[in-house]
Amino acid sequence: MRPEKGARQGPGRERQNIGASRGARHSGLRGYFTLHLSMSIQSLGRLVRSPFATLMTAAVIGIALALPTGLHVLLDNLQRAGGDWDGAAQVSLFLKPHVDEDRALALADRLRQRGDILSVHYISPDQALEEFQSQSGFGEVLESLSQNPLPGVLVLQPRLATDKPDRAEILMTNLERLPEVELAQLDMQWLKRLFAILDTVERGVMIVAILLGVAVLLIVGNTIRLAIENRRDEILITKLIGATNAFIRRPFLYYGIWYGLFGGLLALILVDTSIILLQEPVARLTGLYGSNYRLGLLDLELSATVIGGGILLGLLGSWIAVGRHLSRIEPR
Amino acid sequence: MIRFDNISKRYPGTQDALSQLSFHLHKGEMAFLTGHSGAGKSTFLKLIALLERPSRGQLFIDGQNLTRVPRRKIPYVRRQMGIIFQDHRLLFDRTVFDNVALPLIISGYARQDIERRVRASLDMVGLLGKETQFPITLSGGEQQRVGIARAIVHKPSLLLADEPTGNLDPALSWEIMGLFEQFNQVGVSVLIASHDLDMISRLPYRVLKLKQGHLVGDGYPRGTRP
């Protein structure tokens, strides 16, 4: 047992001015990355050593992230599918009073030839009156009229492409120019209502997302707080032998990042699995509306947003917890 | 190396634990700190390690005024010293190697460097070959030596020890004292708080005697003055 040779040349000798030294021996950017890589892997190792607890936390985060993501996807799909449902739009062509049934039917035939019209259905003035009487409650008033005031109507289903919204306008002006036509009316009322509802729901989803984001912060914060409590002795000892706060903070911040990443991945799995489960019934449903719309999986951008958001929330949550709890642990 | 300039320390709600202490430990000197229980030995060492701040007076290490060191610089001050605690303060969920490596990891040493230094340090305290064991599987004396290895692994210029031989048998106490002498011989300043008057009286080192927070003795044991 002999003293180590060269003890006098140790770092303690090089830096006589106590307190002035920065400890990093890892020099340069590469050293910095190596250090962080090894630290992040160490934190990961610790998390993996208690897989159940880690999975629980990640699952809670995953569900909290999956909920707004799933709702967002649903909304997004509804909006796109809504645009796709040409069947929903109707054009009513009110014919001029002098246009009789034969002319109306001839016009209907001509219109059916057009590529931008799916179907044409003629409602004669008598039929219209009957329908109106049964539905409006003005029946008696109408009966007292000597003449039917209602015109004949052609009800068309246009083929509207969502990507070319002005096509509808062009179709409408074309139709109005027809000599038999008094007035062309595009009836998309309910579709507009749907979109208004979707806008409202979208706002709601945003609020849910914010609330659940806060929940993720709290979950991560609490988990990190427990981790700090569990490693109290270790923190005390490392502080005692000269660890900086940054050094002590680091593994906990990595915990937050890992939790966020796992939670984000889990959220993706949850949402994509749900989408796969929904794909077939949705296809059947949209098929009923004459559409071949299909639910798509999360795209790359949204997936990246979910994972990035998870990581960001995890980091932020652990940052808050570390800031609150770490400074209270001081060696005596 | 260490200079106390009229230092007083009062814990909240008590009398002075240390009052108006002045003393100077030279670079490369080794000294003992004795006194009854409650005399203020631990407080003395804690002031040096910046675990407590003095209530009055000035404290210098290597010419730097410790009373002026801001909080965030404290870690860098502590890294300049090796501190050995009576209760070891080891991490029981880490191997001997990892425990000893801690000061190096904190300072960001490179992996190969860490390996080399930890081995050298463990070799010095006679624990080479126990790197992969956990502290719990070691005897009290071995744990104490792990603590010593950790305190010297980064080659500090100052070694502080609080009752390092507290509850060790005489043979082990002498062995550990021998280690401190070795470090001192390569130029490390050493300050040891100890009850073990018998051992202290047989060693040729300066002895500081504390009594109720006052420095009541500063000299060499009879017949040992070098």
Ligand SMILES: Nc1ncnc2c1ncn2[C@@H]1O[C@H](COP(=O)(O)OP(=O)(O)OP(=O)(O)O)[C@@H](O)[C@H]1O
């Ligand atoms: N954290 C504290 N708060 C209040 N009083 C304290 C604190 N630490 C120590 N003291 C008091 O300061 C005095 C000196 O204590 P110190 O621990 O320095 O004694 P010591 O010489 O190390 O004793 P021992 O040999 O028993 O370890 C004692 O009276 C003690 O009660």
Ligand SMILES: [Mg+2]
């Ligand atoms: Mg004591």
